[in-house]
Amino acid sequence: MTLPPLARSTLDRAAHHRRDPEWLAAAWSRARVLVVDTVTGGRALIDEDGALVLLDAKEAPEVEVDQRLFLGVEPDGTPVFAVDAPLPEQTGARALNLREVGHLLSDRDAGLFTAAAALAQWHAGHPYSSTTGLPTAAAEGGWTRVDESGAQAWPRTDPAMIVLVHDGVPGPSGRCLLGNNAAWGSGRHVRRFSCLAGYVEPGESAEAAVIREVAEEVGIEVRTIDYQGSQAWPFPGSLMLGFTAVGDPDQPVRVDPAEIAHARWFTRAEIAAVLAGETVDAGDGARVGLPPASSIALYLVNRWLTEASA
DSSP states (O other), X not given: OXXXXXXXXXXXXXXXXXXXXXXXXXXXXXXXXXXXXXXXXXXXXXXXXXXXXXXXXXXXXXXXXXXXXXXXXXXXXXXEEEEESOOOOOTTOEEEOHHHHGGGSOHXXXXXXXXXXXXXXXXXXXXXXXXXXXXXXXXXXGTEEEEXXXXXXXXXOEXXXXXXXXXXOOSTTOEEEEEEEGGXXXXXXXXXXXXXXXXXXXXXXXXXXXXXXXHHHHOOOEEEEEEEEEEEETTTTEEEEEEEEEEOTTSOXXXXXXXXXXXXXXXXXXXXXXXXXXXXXXXXXXXXXXXXXXXXXXXXXXXXHHOSOX
């Protein structure tokens, strides 16, 4: 089964080592280190072969011991850490973020970069305790933050649902409903359309969120909700739960202008044309664009496109 781009990993997180400072100290001396710079949007270095650049510990930027983020252990037993620091100079390497390169990475590198970006972003955004207001410091290999009173906080992941609404019709004439988020802007030359998405609210199931968000954003009732997979989206800390759902194209599309600027049904033929680099008219002189390749949104679109029966 094909996985969403950022759901791939080969790393053993080895959580039992997180509370063993002696093991972590010894592991650092033989570790490989991934540098992620949250100041520049979570970029890391990618070498000329398209692989993540990992450094020996002695080559890594100097950080305090509690800022060494233990990611886990590779299949060959090598410990891997991440640090949030300015990226070092390396000939031929490019500084890229996960959105730009996640889908091109190997399973191993995709898992490392996703975990490192998520953990580093959480630490960068939580320097104080939400309970006491006191400054916090990282502990347990970077998997918790603690203030001087002993109050702990753990990495936060916000569940969000994302859904490809389609009409259930197989073949080139089958249609899916995509929206252009109001926050993206219409785009002068390219108007990006994507799946509908939203956060799961407290006390709500993911499936209930699918029904609510689609109704709120485009006024369509959906049925036959099917789970398709999930992936982290550490911008800064979401877990995207992917679904498909069936809707009726004869229902009027009524967008919530605060959320959705444009929404329309696309045939499989139109989506295939966009992915092939052909121009599909989005109106106002713009052409249709689709989600980035590292997103679960495009994963859902591609699954629907290639299925014999949606």
